[in-house]
Amino acid sequence: MSLFERFENAFMPNYGVPPVALARGEGSRVWDVDGKEYLDFIAGIATSSLGHAHPALVEAVSQQVATIAHTSNLFLHEPEVLLAERLLALLDTPARVFLANSGTEANEAAYKLALKYGRREGRSYFVAAENGFHGRTIGALSLTGKKAIRDQFGPFPVPVRFVPYGDADALKEAVTGDCIAVFLEPTQGEAGVVPPPDGYFEAAREICDSTGALLVADEIQSAIGRSGHWFAHQADGVTPDILTLAKGLGGGLPIGACVGFGDVGKLFEKGDHGSTFGGNPVSCAAALAVLDHVDLDHVRAMAARLRGGLESVRDPLLKGVRGRGLWLAAVLAEPRSAQVQQAAANAGFLVNALQPDAVRIAPPLVVTAEEVDAFVSAFPAILSEAAK
Incomplete structure (x- = not known):
């Protein structure tokens, strides 16, 4: 029996069954039970400030x-x-x-x-x-x-x-x-x-x-x-x-x-x-x-980099970007946030379908410039996949 089936049999159904089962994390990266690696741009719902397994x-x-x-x-x-x-x-x-x-x-x-x-x-x-x-x-x-x-x-x-x-x-x-x-x-x-x-x-x-x-x-x-x-x-x-x-x-x-x-x-x-x-x-x-x-100068620098990168994306599905700091929503022109979440996971990124037309993007506050750039670079293809 899979971990997902065991979850469904053991817990009250208020959450449904989450689509990904995580096994471990390091920094802004997590791995699921099958060993697939993701960049975590949910951070436990804006909770994992220092990412995963931070030494301090x-x-x-x-x-x-x-x-x-x-x-x-x-x-x-x-x-x-x-x-x-x-x-x-x-x-x-x-x-x-x-x-x-x-x-x-x-x-x-x-x-x-x-x-x-x-x-x-x-x-x-x-x-x-x-x-x-x-x-x-x-x-x-x-x-x-x-x-x-x-x-x-x-x-x-x-x-x-x-x-x-x-x-x-x-x-x-x-x-x-x-x-x-x-x-x-x-x-x-x-x-x-x-x-x-x-x-x-x-x-x-x-x-x-x-x-x-x-x-x-x-x-x-x-x-x-x-x-x-x-x-x-x-x-x-x-x-x-x-x-x-x-x-x-x-x-x-x-x-x-x-x-x-x-x-x-x-x-x-x-x-x-x-x-x-x-x-x-x-x-x-x-x-x-x-x-x-927590380094506020780093947060502000990464926030500007992330927001600027997302705002530069030109795609019919992306209506705009809103939020503050490293706490953003990609606002969609159609109610396809669930499809964006799934396409992102397929590409190795975890984001959150927050509202039908809004995807929450909230990486750990220690996210690096390279990790921000990787997500921004992948986002057009994620949107294209979600629009199919």
């Missing part, structure tokens, strides 16, 4: 697991304190950190933190963006503006008003003095790597300031160098009230973080929230290694 990550995790692998939240350990201190130093704004295991859990913590503020202030509803994605637990899902995955699990505990992403006028109309918080992604990831118009986040900050609502920046995908900045909101010159992180922070190890700025970071009291595995020493060691080895 291997050493940090190996040393930590050989020292102490778990403490629970009943005891503190130095890696979690070091990580919180590093994040606060990069943010350079007074704040407090809660460590979780995933992006959904980071957003769940943000939801509860905002809800505590809202109930103290007598506020009654949230605002979020259409097509936004914040996670699949009930709190995070209630903020997710995708009907196909949201509606069957309602009703939700607190009302949420959804507005078109990037429409500052619609946001202003929706946010009143009764609004608890506005949840936004600096660039919408699962919607198709969709950046907002210039000035949108500044407008969101002004709207929240004028009404007393909190501004929550969901940077599960966009942070830790992925956009070319440590945090995407820094490029907009905006500080949110709450920030959520995950994915690229651990370089492949499970970790998430919820950061509350100013007084918001002090809202939780003892017993208000917790996590048995949150702040796990091994995941914290991995995150510290990531922060030590």
